[in-house]
Amino acid sequence: MQEVKWLKQGAEAQLYVDEYLGQPCLVKDRQPKTYRVKELDEKIRRERTKQECILLHRAKLAGVRTPLVFKVDRQGKRVFMEFVEGPRLKDALTAKNTGWCERLGKMAGKLHAAGIVHGDLTTSNVLLHNKAELVLLDFGLGYFSKRVEDQAVDLLVFKKTFEATHFDLPQGWKAVCQGYAEACGQGAAERVFRQMEEIGERARYH
Ligand SMILES: Nc1ncnc2c1ncn2[C@@H]1O[C@H](COP(=O)(O)OP(=O)(O)O)[C@@H](O)[C@H]1O
Ligand SMILES: [Mg+2]
Known part of the structure; x- marks a missing residue:
């Protein structure tokens, strides 16, 4: 198991590199926002994560290359996806x-x-x-x-x-x-x- 490598703090999520079936993968982990009521915050994070996965997939169907989604964790707030090499x-x-x-x-x-x-x-x-x-x-x-x-x-x-x-x-x-x-x-x-x-x-x- 490779060491988890922290990549960056994004606008609404932390991004780090982990492993999925022996391959490096990118984890997008939506962090709690403490200024939101806890239940609402969880719901928002779950919804955004779900919506993001659906859109990543639908974009692909439209002929736009997006990272492949490997899995979403059980609480539904972390997405494991293909790590794409290359500069922005x-x-x-x-x-x-x-x-x-x-x-x-x-x-x-x-x-x-x-x-x-x-x-x-x-x-x-x-x-x-x-x-x-x-x-x-x-x-x-x-x-x-x-x-x-x-x-x-x-x-x-x-x-x-x-x-x-x-x-x-x-x-x-x-x-x-x-x-x-x-x-x-x-x-x-x-x-x-x-x-x-x-x-x-x-x-x-x-
Ligand atoms: N699948 C990926 N493979 C490689 N790098 C990624 C991937 N997803 C995100 N990143 C890197 O992390 C940064 C932030 O990710 P992003 O999804 O844009 O999060 P945020 O919503 O926080 O802006 C991207 O600009 C990119 O540099
Ligand atoms: Mg971004």
Whole structure:
């Protein structure tokens, strides 16, 4: 049995490396929030964990690579999943490999076409595996919806963090949008882009 290796403290969970059937696996362990009533806290953590596993699987069915879920512990608050080797796209994306931007957009487009809203699309939640494929993580804030408004908010949050993080890739976001439209169709993409502009306008005048 290998030693459990602590990986990092995420926004809502601790992540560490353990072993599953002799293979390294990643454990996402949602920690109690002491400011919440205990029973409610347990219910929220269980629900989020369950929802995350369902979404990881459904994303896969939509053609988006996600870590394989091995098991969920009995209390339902820890997920054991495939440990994906590779850097976060946030750290790996440079002016030399902007081709990934289009692939990134395709991921988002496939999710939306399948009625999945990720809820936290950022390049911190994408790993570049073997320098060959993108793996999307962290569906902790995700949900099912086909509403244009929900898709537009999802993409707008993505745009804001993308432009702030990758300000040195001025053509990057354009490529993301191209990939997005390719995956979900020009018509659907235009509707989402228009809605994003409208949300931007609303934010400016209120
Ligand atoms: N399956 C995995 N394989 C390898 N690293 C992972 C995996 N899942 C998460 N990580 C690492 O842990 C970090 C936090 O995980 P994440 O699921 O995004 O948790 P949080 O909800 O706390 O942000 C990721 O940015 C990534 O670096
Ligand atoms: Mg995350």
